Amino acid sequence: MKRFLQILAGLIVLILLLLLIIPSLFKGKIEQKVTEAINENITATVSFDKFSLSMFRHFPNLAMGLDGLTIVNKEPFAGDTLLHVGSFAASVDLWSAISGDGIQINSILLDSPKAWLKVNRDSVANWDIVPVTEEIEEVEEDTAAASDFAVRLKMFEIRDASFSFDDQTAALATSIDDLDAVMEGDLSQKATNLDLTTSIQRFNLQMEETKFVKDAFVSLDAIIGADLENMVFTFKENEFRFNDLSLGFDGTFGMVEEGYDMDLKLGAKETSFKTLLSMVPESYLKDFEELQTDGSLTLEAVAKGRYIDSDHLPAFNLVLNVKNGSIQYPDLPESIDDIQIDVIVDNPGGTADNTVTDINKFHFNLGSNPFDASLHIETPVSNATYKGNMKGAIDLESLADAIPMDSIELRGLITTNLTVDGDYSMVEKEQYEDIEANGKVSMKDFFFKTTDWPEGFKIATADLQITPRAMELITFQSSLGSSDFNLKGKVENYLSYALKDGVLQGRLDHSSRIVDTNELMQLSGEDTTQVEEDTTAMELVIVPKNLNFILNSNISRLIYDKLTMTNVKGEIRIVDGRVILDGLKSNMLNGSMLISGEYNTADTLRPFVNFDMALETIDIHQAVNSFSVVDSIMPIAKKAVGTVSTNLKFNSLIGNDMSPILSSINGGGLLNSKGVEISGAKVQNALATMLKNDKYKKARAEDLSVNYVLENGNVIVKPFTTNLFGKELTISGTQGLDQRLDYTIKMPVNRSELNNVAGLLGASVPSSVDNVMVNVLVQGTVKDPQLKFKLDDEFKDQAKEKLKEEVEKGVEKLMEDENVKKKVDEVKDKLRDLF
Known part of the structure; x- marks a missing residue:
């Protein structure tokens, strides 16, 4: 042992x-x-x-x-x-x-x-x-011919x-957080029961800027009979939950060689109207637990037949019915009553075009105002046929008294009476006389205020008349903060735009007494400094290609950054992904501006601007204090007083922050001025210091005419002549993207002043010359200019001739002396005898 x-x-x-x-x-x-x-x-x-x-x-x-x-x-x-x-x-x-x-x-x-x-x-x-390879088909064939070797699984679990x-x-974003799932079953058997338990604590769904689902709870508990040999699954005990809405499944689901066979029935296990409201995101329906509701709910769906694709669908039917519903918050005075909803979606099987959707009733009372709507849609794929109506009034102040709205003030009355009846083929063929799409939507005394818009957005009155051809905005009087907007006009082809991505066309007349863009972009009650910071953080605006709009604008006063413009008038066209300005005029900076051109995003990868501008008698000092870019590129302008006029052609690619890409700037123009005075600029101070003469600290130019070119972001100034410091100067040069300077100023300088920089000239100067022509080389950067002096080449040649003349005159003067002349003659005689 x-x-x-x-x-x-x-x-x-x-x-x-x-x-x-x-x-x-x-x-x-x-x-x-x-x-x-x-x-x-x-x-x-x-x-x-x-x-x-x-x-x-x-x-x-x-x-x-x-x-x-x-x-x-x-x-x-x-x-x-x-x-x-x-x-x-x-x-x-x-x-x-x-x-x-x-x-x-x-x-x-x-x-x-x-x-x-x-x-x-x-x-x-x-x-x-x-990666996709050509070997895939071979692998599939080998797999099909494989042995009976198999992998059998009993339990699969996912945690957190x-x-x-x-x-x-598609501008679609969705997320799932804290997902737990357990599936148990003996997959080695031909038939088994699969026990599935799944829960999602937070499910979110957003399209564009709208959150359709926010932090929803989703769960599925199911026991599924699995015929693994024939791949047929039978739903037994199961419950699907979306927040408080509980649904049950019955029937079978089978995988066949082509498509799926199904015989399924879905139904709400709870019949309270409140369970349907639990699907509404919390941002739209606050304090859901405190909500008092009444009314019954019926939600049922069936699907029977084979699904292959959108042209081969099973028969399906969906019924949603709410009777005698009501919503009441205990702390609010108003309620939404008599909620009646009757929706049926039916398809006998076949193609998706066989689907018929009927919203037979959608009704509620808010305060003393009833609201009703209905809609019938059939053949949605081949030729959408629709018939419906909407009639009622919504008192927004009553709505705010019925639904909690944190930090929101809302009031106003919206009334509507619309009828639609037609199909899309009528729109395509422009048979507007056969379409019924008539009605009116009105808004009066609308007011919307939040912490972001403390001044509130107001619409005093708005009237929209709807016909099959167009929506006509008869009146629209609104204000946001200190800015006001008045609009009227027509929007055409809206049915094609809404139903088949057609081009939306229209013409609107716009007028405003004042538009303060600083206030509009700020969207909060912060100070001006914050506004300036916010306006730099802009994003590229893509102009839709399916818009064809003409906007006639008339703004009495427009404020942008530090600039105030008056009598802004002109036509703005939006077409093919472009915003085109056609003769936009305004008064600004004690002068006027006329601008034509375009902002073009048709190629979203290479958006650009191309403008022709004419500025007349613009005050330089005001321009510098209105546009920070002028101060950064040409700080000397901050020291200037006077007016200028210019014709400018400007084109540039645009970056993602809406700013011009400097290296792509091209164009040019002609700048004129009857009189400009500059005092205390860095270049002037450097010149005055080197020549030891304070008169250079102040300069005034009369009848100025400057031809300049913009090339790949660089400013190239063609040679021009003007009177400065009581002298005639010729100026030319270049300013680079990196703000480096390379200018030449050709000017006469008094000989006594040059004594201070004599060592920098690199050549001697005739003593008889009072004014010396020099080239002042302005180099360095905009913020730190450096000056060098060089004799002008033309002046050097003139100086040589002058020196030769002086030598010849000196010889002639010596020959006038009799003793000198006698000795010269003696030398001549001796040389003659010698040779």
Whole structure:
């Protein structure tokens, strides 16, 4: 017996040693194979912190683990994390793997997986990381011809998962946070029950700027009978919950060779109207728990038949019915009563074009005002046929007394009476006489105030007349802060625009007494400094290509930054992704401006502006104090007093912040002035210091005419002549993108002044010359100009001739002396005798 116990103990120790050693022997190879397989089959960077194998954790099963799995995208999402899994764990029946008949997986656990899914503007998805190869078909054929080897799973669990999805092509964003899911069932059997429990603590859905779902709770508890041999699933005990709305499923769902067979019925388990309201986001329906409601709910849906695609649908029917509903907040005086909703969506099967939608009734009372609407739509794909009406009044002050609105003040009366009856083919054929689309929408004494708009947005009156051809804005009188807007005009082709992405056309006349853009862009009650900071953080505005609008504008006073413009008049056209200004006039800076041109975003990758401007007698000092860009590019203008006129051609690419891309600026023009005085500029002070003469600190130019060119962002000044410091000067040069200066000022300088810079001239000056023509080289930068002096080349030639003349005159004067002349004659005689 003792011997037997010793042998048994030895075997146990040996087994334990093998269980400890075997995973270690194979761990490295398995880890290497996993890494190689992943990196060879995806176009992304994959890493993980730890890979583990153990026979003890789930003895006698093999436990595998992977911690910190991360997948990082390459171009065009370089550096973005696609997936991160906190840990992955699996328990595998070791003997099933050894037998070769298949692998029995007892459990799989994904702990804290997080995925960030994206689709960019070019419709490229960041999860598309598996390259397509020609070998796929061969792999599929090999798989089909494989043996009976199979993988069988008993339990799959996800803990604390989160996913986000952002589709820029559809302006769609959705997210799931704190997802837990457990699926149990013996997938090795031909028929089994799958026990599925799933919950999402926070589900969000947003399209454009509208949040349709915010922090909703979603769960599904279901026992599903699974015929795995025939792939038919039968819903037994189950409950789907969306916030407080509870739905139950009955029926079967089968996977067939082509499509899916279904015989399903859905119905609301609770019949309270409040459960339907729980689907409304909290931002639209505050303090839901305190809400008192009444009324009954019916929500049912059925689907029976085979689904293949949108042309082969099963028969389906949806019924939503609310009777005698009401909403009342206990702390508010008003309620919304007599809510009646009757909606039916029906399709007998076949194509999506067979779908008929009927909103037979939509009714409620708010205060003493009833509101009714109905709508019938059929053949939505081939030729949308519609018939409906909307009639009633909504007192917004009563609405604010019925629904809590934090920090919002709202009032005004909206009345509507609309009727529509027609189909889209009538719109395409412009058979407007056959379409019934008539009615009127009016608004009176509208007021909307929030913390962002403390001054409030007001619409004193607005009347919109609707016909099949056009929507005519008869009156629209509004104000936002100190700015006011009055509009009238027509909008045409709105049915084609709404139903089939047609081009919306229109013409509006706009007038305002004052428009303060600083206040409008500020959108808050902060100081002017903050406004200036906010206005720099602008984003590129893309002009829609399906708009064709003409706006005739007349603004008595327009404020932009520090600039005030008066009598702003002109025509603005919006067409084909362009905003075209046609002869826009205004008075500004004690002068006037006329501008024509365009802002063009037709090519969204290369938006640009192209303008012709004529500025007449503009006050320089006011211009500098109104446009910060003038001060940064030409600070000398801040020291100038006077008026200028210019004709300017300007074109440039536009960046994402709406600012011109400096390196792309081109154009040019002619600048004229009858008189400009400049005092104390840095160039003047440097000149006065070097020549030791304070008269250079002040200069006045008369009848100034400057021809300049804008080339790739650089300012090139063509040579021009003017009178400064009582002298005639010629100026030319260039100012670069980096604000470096390279100007030449050709000017006469008094000889006595040049004594201070004589060492800088590099040549001698005839003593008889009073004024020396020099080139003053202005270099350095706008903020730190540097001056150099150089004799003018033309003046050098003149100086040589002058010196020659002086020598000749000196010789002639010496010859007038009789003694000198006698000695010269003697020398001549001796030379003659010698030769």
